[in-house]
Amino acid sequence: MRLFLKITGYTIFDQMRHKSFYVLLGLCLIFVLMIRGCYSGQYVVNGKLLDSIAVAWYVSNIVFQVIAAGMFLMVILLSMKIITRDHDDGSLVLFLSRPVFRQQYILGRIAGTWFLCLVFMFILHAAVFLTLWARTGTIIFGYLAASLVCSINLLFIAVLVCFLSLYLPDFISAVFTVGILFIGYISDGGYQILNSQILKAAIPSAVPSSPAVWRIVYPKVYMVQAYAASIIDQGSFYNMGPVNPIVNIIIYIVLITALMLAGFNKKEI
Amino acid sequence: MISLNSVIKTFDTVAAVDNITLHVEKGEHFALLGPNGAGKTTVVRMLLGFIKPTAGSILIDTIPASNPVARKGVGYLAEHHMIPSYLSGLDYLRRHASLIGFSGKDARAEVERLLEVVSMEGREKEKSAAYSKGMKQRIGLAAALLGKPKLLILDEPTAGLDPIGIRDVRNVLENLRADNVTVFLNSHLLSEVEKTCRTVAIMNNGKILIKDSLQSIIEKGETLEDVFIKYISDGRRMTDGGGPMEDGRPLR
Numbered sequence: 001m002r003l004f005l006k007i008t009g010y011t012i013f014d015q016m017r018h019k020s021f022y023v024l025l026g027l028c029l030i031f032v033l034m035i036r037g038c039y040s041g042q043y044v045v046n047g048k049l050l051d052s053i054a055v056a057w058y059v060s061n062i063v064f065q066v067i068a069a070g071m072f073l074m075v076i077l078l079s080m081k082i083i084t085r086d087h088d089d090g091s092l093v094l095f096l097s098r099p100v101f102r103q104q105y106i107l108g109r110i111a112g113t114w115f116l117c118l119v120f121m122f123i124l125h126a127a128v129f130l131t132l133w134a135r136t137g138t139i140i141f142g143y144l145a146a147s148l149v150c151s152i153n154l155l156f157i158a159v160l161v162c163f164l165s166l167y168l169p170d171f172i173s174a175v176f177t178v179g180i181l182f183i184g185y186i187s188d189g190g191y192q193i194l195n196s197q198i199l200k201a202a203i204p205s206a207v208p209s210s211p212a213v214w215r216i217v218y219p220k221v222y223m224v225q226a227y228a229a230s231i232i233d234q235g236s237f238y239n240m241g242p243v244n245p246i247v248n249i250i251i252y253i254v255l256i257t258a259l260m261l262a263g264f265n266k267k268e269i
Numbered sequence: 270m271i272s273l274n275s276v277i278k279t280f281d282t283v284a285a286v287d288n289i290t291l292h293v294e295k296g297e298h299f300a301l302l303g304p305n306g307a308g309k310t311t312v313v314r315m316l317l318g319f320i321k322p323t324a325g326s327i328l329i330d331t332i333p334a335s336n337p338v339a340r341k342g343v344g345y346l347a348e349h350h351m352i353p354s355y356l357s358g359l360d361y362l363r364r365h366a367s368l369i370g371f372s373g374k375d376a377r378a379e380v381e382r383l384l385e386v387v388s389m390e391g392r393e394k395e396k397s398a399a400y401s402k403g404m405k406q407r408i409g410l411a412a413a414l415l416g417k418p419k420l421l422i423l424d425e426p427t428a429g430l431d432p433i434g435i436r437d438v439r440n441v442l443e444n445l446r447a448d449n450v451t452v453f454l455n456s457h458l459l460s461e462v463e464k465t466c467r468t469v470a471i472m473n474n475g476k477i478l479i480k481d482s483l484q485s486i487i488e489k490g491e492t493l494e495d496v497f498i499k500y501i502s503d504g505r506r507m508t509d510g511g512g513p514m515e516d517g518r519p520l521r
Contacts, residue, residue, distance in 0.1 A: 006367060017355050090351025094361070097317055097345040098368040099337045269319035 004104045004111070007095065011112025015078065025120065028070070032127045035063055039135035056136050061232055063128050064143070068150045068225060071121045075154045076177055078117065079161040080170040082109045083264075092269055106162070106264050107257075114158045118151040146228035149246065153221050156249050156256075157181070163260040166267060180219065187215045188222035188240060195238035216241035220248040270295040270420060270451045271316065276325035278311050278475075285311040286322070287475035293468075295419075296449040298442065300462040302493075303472035304501055309455045310348070312472075313424050316453070317345055329420065341369075344418035348425035348455075350409030352397035358384075358408040359393040365412045383411035388437060402429035410438065421445065424455045439465055459493045469493070471500045 015021055038059040043050040086092040086109070095105045125147035133139055157177060164173035191211060193199060223245035230237035239245065271293040278286040286308045293299045303309050314320045315327055318335045332339040352361050359380065366376040384390045387407040397405060406429050413421055427435045435458075442452060442465045456462050462469060463483065470480035478500045479486060486496050 003368065010364065014353075014355065088351075089353040090347075091353050093319075093345075093347060093351070094353075094364065095368065096319065096337075097340065097343075098365065099339075099341045100368060101337050266321075268321075269314070 003100050004108045007100070007105055007108025008112040008115065011109050012116050015113070015116050024074070025123070028067075028120075028124050029127055032063065032067070032124055033131065035059060035128070036131055036135060039132060053136050053138055056132055056138065057140070057233075060128055060132050060140060060143070061229060064125060064146065064232065065225060065229065067121060067124045067128070068147075068153070068228075071117055071124075071150075071154060072157055072181065074120065075113065075117045075157050076161050076174045078113045079110070079158040080165050080174045082106075082113065082162055083165055084170055087269070096269060102264055103261050106261065110155075110158050110162055114151075114155045117154045117158070118148075121151060121154065122147050140232055142231040142234070146231040149228040149231060150225060152246060152249055152253075153224050156219065156221065156253050159253055159256045159260065163256050163263065166260065166263045181221055184218055184220065185222045187211075187218060188220060188226070191215070191240050192222075192226055192238055197236070211240055216243075217248075219252050220245035224249055270297070270330060271453060272326075272328040273312070273315075274326045274328075276312075276315065276322045276327060278308075278315060278320065279323045284475050286315070288325070289472075289475070289477045291470060291477060291480060293451060293453060295451055296446075297468055298446065298452040298454070298466045300454040300456060300466040300469045301472060302456070302459065302462065302469055302497055307472045308475040309472055310424060311475075313422055313453075313455055316422055317343075342416070342419040344413030344415065344421045346406070346409045346413040346421075346423045346426050348428050349402075350405050352400070352405055352408060354396065354398035357394050357396050358389060358400065358404075358411075361397065361408060362393075362412055362415065365415050369416045371416065379415060380411075383414055386414065386441060387411045403431055403434050406430055407434065407437075410441065414441070417448065418450065420451045420453065422453045422455075425457065426454070427456070427458055427461060435461065459497055463493045471497060473501050 039052070039056040043052070043055055083092070083106075086095075092105075096102065122144070125144060129140065129143045160180070161173055161177050164176055167173075168176065220240070223240065227237050227239075227245050229235070243251075271291070273289055273291040276286055276289050276291075277284060289312070291312075301309050301312060311320070315322050316329065316334050317340065318337065321335055327334040329339040329343065352358070356364070362380045362383065363376060366379055371379055380393075381390075384393050387410050389404065389407050389411065392400075392404065397408070400408070406426070410423075410426060413423070426438050430438065439461060442454075445452060452466070454462065454466055466483065468480070468482050469486065471478045483493065487493060488496075
């Protein structure tokens with residue numbers, strides 16, 4: 001455990017040494033702060049003035065999802081090079097020529113990357129939360145809790161990319177992961193839309209068919225996002241199948257981690 | 270200290286290491302010699318658990334080499350030693366020290382001691398990207414010596430070093446003899462091996478051709494280079510029916 005924590009710490013420390021990390025964080029914060037204008041604007045639809053707090057509420061929800069999706073890309077970029085970069089710069093030999101178990105090394109690297117992205121995302125979500133609070137006096141209870149719920153997706157992605165990068169070139173493993181996420185978004189997003197109140201109101205006769213088994217067992221990344229959104233707006237959440245999406249993702253994390261450890265143990269260095 | 274028993278390592282269909290049996294005793298300064306592609310580095314990688322043998326067993330102090338516990342008390346210097354470019358020599362050594370259990374004042378004292386040993390004091394805070402190949406090799410040697418290892422595995426330790434650096438490495442190895450440290454040296458520099466090691470093995474095509482003390486294998490008027498060339502070029506003992514030898518006895 002001691003070595004695992006040390007390697008996690010080194011991973012965070014190493015990533016934070018890069019200036020690009022701070023540039024990215026700064027740019028993201030500027031982007032988040034730019035939405036302040038949305039909170040103080042006057043919006044008129046069909047001659048009626050919209051409630052600015054309601055607008056701010058919706059903007060915050062959209063930005064929440066944009067930040068989470070942006071973090072997917074960041075965690076993919078950071079995770080895809082963990083093994084090859086360490087191999088090329090001598091870090092792999094540094095750790096594994098010492099009494100460090102391979103499991104400690106790879107889990108420490110992934111945990112460090114995940115923790116860093118989790119904090120990064122939380123800072124951005126907290127910036128939105130505080131901006132909304134300062135501008136409108138509205139506190140969205142559950143906004144920060146939803147951020148933490150979404151962070152489980154980041155761990156899933158980090159583990160998946162790292163696992164794929166054992167067998168595929170880095171870029172291909174990143175593209176493959178994006179593909180897996182994309183399919184999930186189409187499948188689960190479609191399901192959410194078909195069950196939404198808006199569609200039911202528009203087409204009362206529309207009855208969503210029961211989804212195929214593969215759609216039920218597929219990694220529920222989008223569903224975790226939808227579940228987090230339901231925490232924010234206290235709205236309804238339509239789960240696909242009997243398993244909670246968080247449990248679904250945790251099962252996938254455990255399975256992929258086990259496969260990754262088995263694969264990494266056999267890897268020749 | 271080190272025990273390789275009937276070790277085979279194949280990559281696809283090529284046998285990089287072909288059924289070798291080798292024992293290195295505690296405190297022995299042992300050199301593994303051989304031409305490029307002989308399988309020396311494969312042996313070193315197996316000793317460190319970086320790769321697993323296809324068959325046979327490798328033990329370090331009775332612990333399988335694939336078990337990281339076997340690397341407690343083992344120092345390793347790679348042929349082309351790499352240090353992450355964003356780390357300084359000091360950061361790199363502190364990281365090694367931390368991984369083997371040093372902390373606080375002990376780590377600082379140990380790192381400072383070794384920076385002096387490898388003549389890198391004053392340059393330790395520079396990023397390794399600014400280091401020459403020889404300086405990286407010196408830092409790598411310091412890392413290998415951290416914590417006073419019982420076994421030192423050196424893969425071409427003098428690669429990239431200038432004559433003064435080579436002399437420093439030789440002095441370091443000489444000093445280790447007094448501490449009863451086992452040295453497993455993989456080198457092309459036969460003149461250096463003659464000065465630093467008492468036992469050698471010559472390896473070619475994945476097989477050990479001979480393992481014996483320097484005194485025994487170098488005949489009168491010969492140098493180690495003569496012996497090396499003799500074994501590699503004509504493979505005399507292998508083809509004459511004598512088979513590979515260890516300590517004057519045939520190797521199995």
